[in-house]
Amino acid sequence: MVETPLILQTVDLTKHFGMIKAAERISVEVNQGELVGIVGANGSGKTTFLNLITGYLKPERGRILLMGRDTTGLPPRTITRLGVARSFQVPQLYRHMRVLESVLLSLAAESGNGGSFWQPLFKESRRAEALETLKRFGLSAYAHRPTSELPEGGRKLLDIALSFALKPKLLLMDEPTSGVSIEDKFEVMDTLVKVLQESNVTTIFVEHDMEVVQRYGWRVLVFDEGQVIADGKPDNVLADPEVRKTVLGRV
Amino acid sequence: MDIGLLTIIIFDGLNYAAVLFLIAVGLTFVYGVLRILNISHGAIYGLGAYMATWLTILLLNKGLPPYLSYFVLLTGAIIIGLITGPSIERLCLRRIYGSDIHIQLLLTFSILLILDDAMKLIWGVEPMFMSEPYFLLGQFSVGGIIYPRYTFLLIGVSASFGVFLVWLVRGTRFGKLVVSVIQDREISVAMGINVGLIYTAAFTMGALSAAIGGAFIAPTISVAPGFAAEVVVMSFAVVAIGGLGNLEGAALGSLIVGLARALAIHLVAELELAVIYLIMVLVLAFRPQGLFGAVEERRI
Amino acid sequence: MRPNLRVVSIVSALLILVPLAMPSWVVFILTKALFTFIAVLGVALLLRGGQLTFGHALFFATGTYTVGFSVKWFGFRDALLLVPMGALTGLIMAALVGLIMARYRGVFFAMLNLAFSMILYAILLKFYWVTGGTDGISVGTATFLGFPLRAGTYPFYYLTLVIAGLITYVVYRFLASPLGYFLRAIADNEIRIEYSGESVRRVIYLTYILAGGLGGVSGVLAAFTVGHVVPEDAFWFQSGQFVFIALLGGFEGILGSLMGAVAFEFIQTYSSKYFPYAWQLTLGGIMLFIILFRPGGLWAIYESLVSRFSSKAEGSTHG
DSSP: OOOOSEEEEEEEEEEEETTEEEEEEEEEEEETTOEEEEEEOTTSSHHHHHHHHTTSSOOSEEEEEETTEEOTTOOHHHHHHTTEEEOOSSOOOOTTSBHHHHHHHHHHHHTTOTTOSSSOSSOHHHHHHHHHHHHHTTOGGGTTSBGGGSOHHHHHHHHHHHHHTTOOSEEEEEOTTTTSOHHHHHHHHHHHHHHHHHHTOEEEEEOSOHHHHHHHOSEEEEEETTEEEEEEOHHHHTTOHHHHHHHHHTO | OOHHHHHHHHHHHHHHHHHHHHHHHHHHHHHHHHOOOOTTHHHHHHHHHHHHHHHHHHHHHTTOOGGGHHHHHHHHHHHHHHHHHHHHHHHTGGGTTTSOHHHHHHHHHHHHHHHHHHHHHHHOSSOBOOOHHHHHTOEEEETTEEEETHHHHHHHHHHHHHHHHHHHHHHSHHHHHHHHHHHOHHHHHHTTOOHHHHHHHHHHHHHHHHHHHHHHHGGGSOBOTTHHHHHHHHHHHHHHHHOTTOHHHHHHHHHHHHHHHHHHHHHOGGGTTHHHHHHHHHHHHHOTTOSSOOOOOOOO | OOOOHHHHHHHHHHHHHGGGGSOHHHHHHHHHHHHHHHHHHHHHHHHHTTOOOSOTHHHHHHHHHHHHHHHHHHOOOBHHHHHHHHHHHHHHHHHHHHHHHTTOOHHHHHHHHHHHHHHHHHHHHHOHHHHOGGGOEEOOOEEETTEEEOTTSHHHHHHHHHHHHHHHHHHHHHHHSHHHHHHHHHHHOHHHHHTTTOOHHHHHHHHHHHHHHHHHHHHHHHHHHHSEEOGGGGSHHHHHHHHHHHHHHOSSSHHHHHHHHHHHHHHHHHHHHHOTTOHHHHHHHHHHHHHHHOTTHHHHHHHHHHHHHHHHHTOOOOO
16 A cells, blocks of 8 residues: 555444434545544534444445555454554543553553563563653643542543554544533643643544634534535535534524 | 153243242342342241241141131231341341442341351251141142142242232332432432331331242252252342342243253252353353443543 | 562560460461462452453362372371462462463453352362262371371461461562563553563463462361361352452552451451351441542551651652
């Protein structure tokens, strides 16, 4: 396969839940380094799209290509190992673990010795890297606290930090600012976008807040009833009254 | 295999199945509503057997006409069910809803241990016999095979309890409330349903099933310490095979286990016990949710 | 997972020195406590991963009958070879059963384990011409490189202690490794583990094998301590006792299992002496109390005492 900047390509991706069209012939291409926002009303298929790409759901029709490789039907674990990480709408944390320990686990998994028996988790080099990661996400103060003591914004950030520590080529974020108060929303996004730009990770984020997408996305995809109804620069796309109606109409 | 042996195997199998179903249906019902696998179910079964035996012996000695002993068996079971059910649910289980699964299992396990010894302390360790209800019905013969009529009583009691439970869940207001609690606890609370009361009632129904099972098996065995453990572990196998929380599954599971056990006893006696667990392992290996169970997906 | 060197040395010193001042029946009880501890460690490991097993006696009995058959068929009873053999048979059994078991969690994990142990129990009980049925197999006294090693004597006790020490080290390393942390993470969040590219099944499988090996070693030592192996070694009540001890000690620390095992053996000895018909009642009552009021077991009680004590003395040293 020829070296291309294409990271993700979906072809005619289709998934129905009974009568509901969760994904209807979605064909999308995402290039290296892009920061793509996905908007749509509730139930428009945004999260389904992420679940399809990460292998949590199997498509009925269509194909998914990651860096030129067909990953359709592969399980989440395999897809993660191929360089796709995701965060969750409801943060998926290890509730009985300390913040630092959970980042160490991601790093151990990434370096391929998550199953190592004799090497301690708290290896000095790994510990330093984990502390550095926490610093970039502004979570240093919580390093030695249990994850259950994090405030909601911190939980969101840690959830993303755990995925980021896997050093993915493609990072998918499911509503990074949901549950975060309006005052903290932009602060969380500023932190995230800075970290992501520095590391040049291709990112797709789902968001129902149009303002966030407009401000941070380079490109926006608008979902409605499982279909992509618009694709382009946020300023152009979100100015379209039709788009505004479908996105806002049912929120 | 000659037809006589086959007939005996079928009767024996149905006999085991009837007993197993009586116990398992309560276990599976409690799991279906409370999402707790009640290991102390076995002790309630044992208590039912002891209470029924003791009460029947007592009343027969006082001159009770033997044909009334069946009502005494039932009364003994109901007493045990109504005492153990609400007290276990209210005093212990209520504190651990929502806890980790292993905590729930361990709690009911500790209740089993306590009640198991309580039986020894109350009724002693000598085996108790009370077979009047069994012999009173006599025997019948089919094609040269002689078989006790009591088996039919067992099957009748077992089937009636099953039908009663299904009617309770699908045909009554109580059943509608139970189903709504199963489907969404929070919404049920919001709608003003007394969820606590439903839980107590459901658990008591489960306790009744075990106690009735114990009471009606008692005339056919010697009631002695530890007799309950084996049957109860078997009833776990039954509900696992049928699908946890599924009433029809418990019926099918009982039939499978009962018949398999009867087959093994008459053909390969060494496998009597092993065959039950082998079936369970096989079923779960290919259908983890049991024959009737539904798969639960987690939303992310 | 910070090894507290002071605690480790105090516990080791106690275990080495105290028996020297004790009558042989106490040495016997401590030997039992040590081999029980080894089996309980396996149960506690699985509990850390949120998985409860009601069938760990499967591996314990695999160990006891490894000795039983070795004595019966070959007249061989040397502990130096049989202890590793017990570990191996336990590991192999766990590697086979684990293939199925690693797919299950919660109630199903508990019950399937129960089912497998009951299959072994049924076989040991019913195939009496091979297994001796309810009578079991008498194994007599162990030897060590040909020298007799009688249960309740110091040589036997110290051999058990050395084995328990080695196993403690292995389990400690396991828990400090990424694998050990992933095990704990299973109880917390399986989805996150899978989305880290790690396999939950693999973690459970490896832990299960380790736990099986521990059960096998424990069984070998038990067979020589008791001098007799019986089908009840595989019975669910034996499994229940392991679970009880893990809970009694608390499964957060290795030391918890040790404390639980020692406490259990003494409770059992006194309880069966003074309340022969209330042994299970005692067990159940303690268990009920722990679950409802002290969910961390003895270990948590110990830790809270330590932290109260040390916060008075010097303030917390965590970090």
